[in-house]
Every structure is written in structure tokens, then in C-alpha cells.
Amino acid sequence: MASLIEVLKQSELFLKSKGITASRLDSELLLSHLLGCKRSFLYLKSENNIEEPVLSRFQSLLFRRGNREPLQYIIGEVDFYGLSIAVDKNVLIPRHETEELIGIVISRFRNKSIGSILDLGTGSGAIGLALAKHFTTANVLAVDTSRNALSMAQKNALRNKIGNIRFMESDWFESVDGIFDMIISNPPYLTNEEFENTQDEIKNFEPKSALVSANNGLADIFKIIGTAGKFLAKDGVLVLETGSSQHEFIARFAKDYFGKFESIRDLGRENRFAFFEY
Ligand SMILES: C[S@@+](CC[C@H](N)C(=O)[O-])C[C@H]1O[C@@H](n2cnc3c(N)ncnc32)[C@H](O)[C@@H]1O
Missing domain, CATH: 3.40.50.150 (Vaccinia Virus protein VP39)
Incomplete structure (x- = not known):
């Protein structure tokens, strides 16, 4: 188990090491996607712990992003002119x-x-x-x-x-x-x-x-x-x-x-x- 804020710090460093420029933002977007919450929630509840199964799912999303898969394909959707557009490869x-x-x-x-x-x-x-x-x-x-x-x-x-x-x-x-x-x-x-x-x-x-x-x-x-x-x-x-x-x-x-x-x-x-x- 680790706290939300610790997980974010680690994931930011990981994505940065893979050359992802928006490493912090991408980490936050992936984690909030996985938790089904808004990004602001991550800061409101930054001391909350993340359970092991969620952590390992988050890691697999991070690896995909570290492998340069576009964030939008991992999350599976994008906002386009006020529409929610599902996307895949x-x-x-x-x-x-x-x-x-x-x-x-x-x-x-x-x-x-x-x-x-x-x-x-x-x-x-x-x-x-x-x-x-x-x-x-x-x-x-x-x-x-x-x-x-x-x-x-x-x-x-x-x-x-x-x-x-x-x-x-x-x-x-x-x-x-x-x-x-x-x-x-x-x-x-x-x-x-x-x-x-x-x-x-x-x-x-x-x-x-x-x-x-x-x-x-x-x-x-x-x-x-x-x-x-x-x-x-x-x-x-x-x-x-x-x-x-x-x-x-x-x-x-x-x-x-x-x-x-x-x-x-x-x-x-x-x-x-x-x-x-x-
Ligand atoms: C640059 S993408 C644009 C996708 C979308 N309209 C957008 O703006 O996000 C070009 C699209 O044209 C399609 N396409 C390529 N050749 C085509 C053809 N000969 N006839 C019809 N569609 C074609 C591709 O499959 C692709 O979906």
C-alpha cells in the first residue's frame, strides 16, 4: 500500500525517465481515470492509501504510457467540441x-x-x-x-x-x-x-x-x-x-x-x- 501522493510522485518520475514531457499531468489523468474520480480529488485525498490490486492496475497503465502509447488510447476517450468521443487504435x-x-x-x-x-x-x-x-x-x-x-x-x-x-x-x-x-x-x-x-x-x-x-x-x-x-x-x-x-x-x-x-x-x-x- 502507498498513499496517493507517493504513488503520483513515483509515477511522475517513471514517466519522466521514459521521456514523457507532461509526466505529472499524465500520471494524474491515468490515476483519476482508474479511480473514476476528478483530478482535484487526488489532492483532496492525497493521504489516502491505494490498495495493492488498484496499484498493479495503475502500473500496467503507466507501462503502456511509458511505452509511448497515447494517453487517449489508454483512457479510451477524448473530449471533442463538447462530445465524449471513444477512441482506440x-x-x-x-x-x-x-x-x-x-x-x-x-x-x-x-x-x-x-x-x-x-x-x-x-x-x-x-x-x-x-x-x-x-x-x-x-x-x-x-x-x-x-x-x-x-x-x-x-x-x-x-x-x-x-x-x-x-x-x-x-x-x-x-x-x-x-x-x-x-x-x-x-x-x-x-x-x-x-x-x-x-x-x-x-x-x-x-x-x-x-x-x-x-x-x-x-x-x-x-x-x-x-x-x-x-x-x-x-x-x-x-x-x-x-x-x-x-x-x-x-x-x-x-x-x-x-x-x-x-x-x-x-x-x-x-x-x-x-x-x-x-
Ligand atoms: C486524418 S483521419 C481523420 C479522421 C477524423 N475525420 C478526424 O478528423 O479526426 C483520415 C480518415 O480518412 C479515412 N480514409 C483514408 N482513405 C480513405 C478513403 N479512400 N476513403 C474514405 N476514407 C478514407 C481513414 O480511415 C481515416 O479515418
């Missing part, structure tokens, strides 16, 4: 930039009637679900090639009680039918080299098929831009999250398909989001 962990994108879309189109939305490459369902929750009268179709991802996305719809969304297996537009007011996607856009140079948490745990695309990371983006026109309403919008160095190439490619291209920066001041209209 089959789906990309939704990123803060993607949350930013949701905020931009909601504020831009708050006065526009959005009846239908297509989310391409839905993964955990994060984008489609956040938009379905906000645009309550819209019907959202969310597609992916990964059946495992689709099953997680479906679970997330139930988990968040969101009904105006359906999921379908499709290679981008291949099985899609219909015309949409908004087509949105955060497709794979890394080069193989960029993927190999990412941190271990990404390289060793997140699905490569969700991250890497051929042709300097542009193949899937170009496929989507080149095909979207057949599925977009006349006054519709195509919205993409992209790599920060890709907008020059995207603008040039998109000229043949769209009259308007707008590049929007993320909070890190990187060109991250691309909006296309006719």
Missing part, C-alpha cells in the same frame, strides 16, 4: 486543429441553411458528430473505408445520442449518392517521410492509413477536390483540413474545379484549412 485521435475547424465552420455558416453534410473519412466520427449536433436539422452522411473506424463512429453517435447522422463504407465518393450543402474532410495528408519523423505516439500507434497519402501527401486531397463538384450543391462549400505547406499546390490544382479558394490559418498561424466554392 483503429481511429485517429481527433486533434485540436480539427476542433478549431468545427468552430470556424459553425461561426461561418450559422445563418446559412445547411440541410445536408458529407463527412469524408470520418474516423471516430468526430467531425460529422460535432456538425450533426450543431446543425440539428441537417442530415449528415459520414463515410470511411475502415470498417473498424465506422463501428467506433457508430458507437460514438449512440454514446452522444446523436441521431441525424448515418455511416457508410465508401472509398471517398465511390458509394455516395446525393447532393450536399457541405462536404467536409480531414483526409490523410502526410508524406511517408513526415510520418516516419513524427513522435512515437503517432508513428507506433495511430493508423498509418489515416495519416499518409501519396503524391507528397496530396493524392487524397486532389481526389476529393477533383470529384466533389458532382456531389456539391450550387451554393455549397467544400471544406478541407490540410498540411500547412500544401496550400500553394492546392490553390493551383483547385483552379480547374472551383472559382473561390480561401486559405485559413490555425491558431499556430499555419495554413491549415481550405474552403472552396464555385
Whole structure:
């Protein structure tokens, strides 16, 4: 047996020795997850003892984190734009930039009637679900090639009680039918080299098929831009999250398909989001 505070001190040192920067925070998040309590409880009850069986379960979570498994996969969920999104190794962990994108879309189109939305490459369902929750009268179709991802996305719809969304297996537009007011996607856009140079948490745990695309990371983006026109309403919008160095190439490619291209920066001041209209 050891007290909460002693356990936290030891686990912080362990994670630090494994090169985890936020070693204290991660220790606290893992322990509060295991105990089913808020982080603040750990300090309110810092002298409480932890029983042996709980301690050994905590150690196994710590070892996973020490092995660089992302915290979100160990805990099994992440907060995304106010939704609780379950995640596992089959789906990309939704990123803060993607949350930013949701905020931009909601504020831009708050006065526009959005009846239908297509989310391409839905993964955990994060984008489609956040938009379905906000645009309550819209019907959202969310597609992916990964059946495992689709099953997680479906679970997330139930988990968040969101009904105006359906999921379908499709290679981008291949099985899609219909015309949409908004087509949105955060497709794979890394080069193989960029993927190999990412941190271990990404390289060793997140699905490569969700991250890497051929042709300097542009193949899937170009496929989507080149095909979207057949599925977009006349006054519709195509919205993409992209790599920060890709907008020059995207603008040039998109000229043949769209009259308007707008590049929007993320909070890190990187060109991250691309909006296309006719
Ligand atoms: C970068 S992840 C985005 C996941 C999620 N939308 C998000 O923003 O967190 C890209 C997603 O596209 C999916 N994907 C990759 N190739 C695809 C294709 N040809 N057709 C449909 N989805 C695809 C992957 O399985 C993955 O779920």
C-alpha cells in the first residue's frame, strides 16, 4: 500500500525517465481515470492509501504510457467540441486543429441553411458528430473505408445520442449518392517521410492509413477536390483540413474545379484549412 501522493510522485518520475514531457499531468489523468474520480480529488485525498490490486492496475497503465502509447488510447476517450468521443487504435485521435475547424465552420455558416453534410473519412466520427449536433436539422452522411473506424463512429453517435447522422463504407465518393450543402474532410495528408519523423505516439500507434497519402501527401486531397463538384450543391462549400505547406499546390490544382479558394490559418498561424466554392 502507498498513499496517493507517493504513488503520483513515483509515477511522475517513471514517466519522466521514459521521456514523457507532461509526466505529472499524465500520471494524474491515468490515476483519476482508474479511480473514476476528478483530478482535484487526488489532492483532496492525497493521504489516502491505494490498495495493492488498484496499484498493479495503475502500473500496467503507466507501462503502456511509458511505452509511448497515447494517453487517449489508454483512457479510451477524448473530449471533442463538447462530445465524449471513444477512441482506440483503429481511429485517429481527433486533434485540436480539427476542433478549431468545427468552430470556424459553425461561426461561418450559422445563418446559412445547411440541410445536408458529407463527412469524408470520418474516423471516430468526430467531425460529422460535432456538425450533426450543431446543425440539428441537417442530415449528415459520414463515410470511411475502415470498417473498424465506422463501428467506433457508430458507437460514438449512440454514446452522444446523436441521431441525424448515418455511416457508410465508401472509398471517398465511390458509394455516395446525393447532393450536399457541405462536404467536409480531414483526409490523410502526410508524406511517408513526415510520418516516419513524427513522435512515437503517432508513428507506433495511430493508423498509418489515416495519416499518409501519396503524391507528397496530396493524392487524397486532389481526389476529393477533383470529384466533389458532382456531389456539391450550387451554393455549397467544400471544406478541407490540410498540411500547412500544401496550400500553394492546392490553390493551383483547385483552379480547374472551383472559382473561390480561401486559405485559413490555425491558431499556430499555419495554413491549415481550405474552403472552396464555385
Ligand atoms: C486524418 S483521419 C481523420 C479522421 C477524423 N475525420 C478526424 O478528423 O479526426 C483520415 C480518415 O480518412 C479515412 N480514409 C483514408 N482513405 C480513405 C478513403 N479512400 N476513403 C474514405 N476514407 C478514407 C481513414 O480511415 C481515416 O479515418
